[in-house]
Amino acid sequence: MQSFRSEIENPIVEKDIIDLEKKIQLFYKGEIDEERFRSLRLARGVYGQRQFGVQMIRIKLPYGKLTSEQLHRIANVSDEYSRGRLHITTRQDIQIHHVSLDRTPELWAELEKDDITLREACGNAVRNVTASETAGIDKDEPFDVSPYAHAVFEFFLRNPICQELGRKFKISFSGTDKDTALSFMHDLGFIAKIENGTIGFKVMIGGGLGSQARLADTLFEFIEADKIIPVTEAVLRVFDRYGERSKRAKARLKFLIKDIGFEAFVKLVEEEQKALSITTFPIDTTDFDSEINLDHIKEIPVVVIEDEAAFEAWKTANVIAQKQEGFSAIGIKVHLGDFYTDKARILADLVKNYAGNEIRLSLRQNILIRHVKNELLPFFYVELQKLGFVDVGYESTLDITSCPGTDTCNLGIASSTGVSAELERVLKVEFPQYANNKDITIKISGCMNSCGQHTMAHIGFQGMSIKSGNYVAPALQVLLGGSVLGNGEGRIADKVLKIPSKRGPQALRSILFDYQENVAVGESFINYYDRQGEKYFYDLLKSLSDTTNLEQSDFIDWGSEQAYEKAVGVGECAGVVIDLIATLLFESEEKLDNSAASLNLNQYSDSIYYAYSSIVNTAKALLISEGKKTNTHAGIIADFEAIFSDKIDLGVPFSEFIFQIKNNEPTQEFAQNYLIDAQLYYKKVDAYRAQVITDGK
Template structure:
């Protein structure tokens, strides 16, 4: 069946890759509709990009950790299947662009040889689990959150409860109360905490729930002030089950967890999570920390001799880019990666460097940078020299000069205005006109090409969002919404920036100059930017920038976006961040057949909880197919259950031994045992057969009436 050899030892992974290849073939043959195929490929990290006929591939790298071998593998794949450019995302992933759809299974198989996956890097699933890049080395951390982030990644990868949710689901772990993992803006966020219990230190987490960015940012609620470590996985599973069942599925803009929690209320949501506990396979789930507590080992003890030509530049680099680790005598080295983009030739040399001299580990960061870990103090001069050869020794790691930006109109379908082009200009201005800010780590600038906030613009001190403006004579120019006042406050608290004015993109740099100049002129002693903003007030800054929003005096240059040489054209494609819900009856019933196969396979493998959840999916999906015939709403799974009783059971169109509600919700009233898994699977099979007969009868009646 397959057109290539995967050479993958893991049969689960191999099956996944071959399934992608098979579905690509069926799609090409017209046997799978485009929307259903989109959902499948997104769940396998294959994302359509702005340019026709090519894909963006997102490589899922839990908490951003990469070894030398993995970085070499990623570089080789990028050269073979793409154009040799690697892009670091704000979720610690790597993206490569311009990949042919036909070659994606082969690409995936190559990555898996070094234990790298594409699975669920996109789509309506649990996305990459992120964490503070300093986890495990932070001098202030209560403990290393890495084992917990890894366990979360492993447990929910391919887990049936989170394969086809209404929208994506994001989780983050912070090493300290500083909240460098940005937990306050995630669906679930975890901050490392400890407390004394009977004279012993107990590990746990402060848990944040239902935060998010986008066009309607929301501060996460405190779910637990302290959750014991072995309750981490069961709690996440309970939340995912509730989100899967009650989350919006038709109205994409309302399909995130933050809207569900807002609608239900936190107390009601918590009660629903508690109701799921009986159905969980694990009431507690101990985390295996041993693999992450190994002694740090170096390939060589050699200390190469180097000569530093510019001592001042070296000392400046040490001040801004080098971090003390909690391990005595070891340091982490930050690399500022402009726009998160670097190339495979440099990646390979960097991989060789960390393999030999840095315990073979680096982590990609939430600000699209690289952090090399475990560098001995005596090797810092050598690393500076070697990194400088690669162009990786620029000072200003995590400083104001280190601007975060999404790809924007370069490759993204949703991009409205250039985010990368204006970033280049703003960084130039900062270097040339504001050199004192190179070491400033108290201010952040973030830029997104649209309202979806992939560049996190609405949580920055100064943010810019790509937009457009239309003149009275209907000419369209690229624009930027200017936002001020966002930031991370720590311990799960943050603040979102206020929208001030919309200015033509070419005036973005002038807006930045005005803000920085005013801050320098009116800042009180030791006053930080957010305090200064609050003291002056939103209206003050609106008045300060208002004149830049005047579009009656646009020049020819204003109609050309940053980094472009032609007049701006607003072109927004179809976003794929969540996939599209398909209501084709035949497709839905076909999906039910596939889920029945998965339920049976899991049962035969004695995976009772997985089998039960697949059976649940069969019941809901099949009911959705029949409700679609009735023209009923199918926004949520809970709504489907309720409507099926009202429209098909209560009206005697379909007869069951009980209500559909009672049939379906056995799932959270029974523990996942062999007996219940078998009974539930048989009931799912019987219901599917009943629905299939009913559907065929309806088709027959329809033909007779014609």
């Protein structure tokens, strides 16, 4: 286990991986309780899966960018630590399943050799920053959003203000007003704009899917590019302080904005301006502005196209002309987002030797090869055909998005991958004309959390269960009418009705046949849906919802041979629960150490926030000892002041003491004084706690 340490060049990364290794051992010994350990490993991309004793590893790939070297590295890691399968997510990550917890530090160290991180790929932190996969090559884009997405990723990685949020926080960057990165469903969504020659963004805030979907509000119609990181920092500070922490289902930013109101939220953001680590942050785009250099390609390989019609159909459906003259991007439709390491390596060599050594993973779980010379398209077609990577329908109706569902996810209720495979088969055989249709999207999730984004689909399916007498069958909620409208606007799909899962294909047939028979010339699917109305589709599909005539096969889920049983998988070691209060106080000490370390590195804003986190954490520990709720930082601060003001003397009210953080600029002097205050506060609390324990004996 120790051998990887000497191979890590970045001391910060090395410390992170060693810390994970130590915490795993402490967890096995019962010295860290399960909840705290779960939080720690999730923040390092290690996620429990449905199967007992193994983990899912999520690899964080900002805006889905991968080089040949990185793809080779991921393939090698998957072969060594897993089963050779790579899964592309709807957030442009790659997941590897069935990994032993013991080996996760070693796996992470291997990935870091090619600058690939697991850090904050899961957990209550800033998740992978996504972006339009055509960023940098789109003919309609005002500028390339890639460097801005990269800057946000780097700035908030390991940033103390967003390490222990109440819930996850998602950020996206759309390259055009088409909003292909879906800003309306993100906590923060940025849409590229240029006003009066100035590069900037429209900013959307507070969107989200899940069981209670919410469309984002417009925070700014336009802000300059050098303001996006300060704005994001201010929003995260407010979310960290006021966001719900105890009720997981209510802990996303969208609920905070809904509860206190948009105007009140904006006011809180404005009040954070003095405390920000930076007021402007110019973003260097140099590395992204260079010309495409393909000098390594000395000659164009000669190939024979055996089926010209198939080749032309592939070019029409899967090839995108770049804004760079003479170049195209090639879309690879990846069924269910799953591909294997043998093909990944061949693909990696192709893009290195014959293209720009870069692919992007799409939000619809596909692969986009960039910077291919047009004269090389026949060669790529032949080579990709050998890999089975030329199925037409890239990002079309035939290209169904699906989460893993009950295959591996703890929360899956019904199979999403199994029904997705069958629906794709139906489309390919019975509706091949939809291979070039970009107007209708189909998305499937295995539960209400909408990881497959079914709530924003034109046609969506959500895994559920349904009763028939004393038996339970797998089911699908049919949703219709969701859409991306563009420029930050979207629609949430209507829940039409629930049907047994095995009737999903027939539901899709009914919808598409009706559409083909009744759509007006030039009418979009959304306009057709609105014209007919939700009740019309309920009546159209109602016969499929009847559960009095189910057959034996209806009680067996897609892709399974066993009778269906509704179960939420645990898939995680139970561990040994110890004194949570002691754990919290131990963490407070760690945060004080981090504050001191940051101060020594002249990272004053980081030092201040670590000290603040220590103060809040310590207050939380005492409130828990009194049986009080600790839902939000703001609530903790108010309750601590009310309960302990006469027991722990700070010279000033506790709120005034801790809120120095937002009333002072992050100078060296304030950072030093705030750390001293936090250390003295901790000593007083520790002494109080020791006395309480002594008196109670």
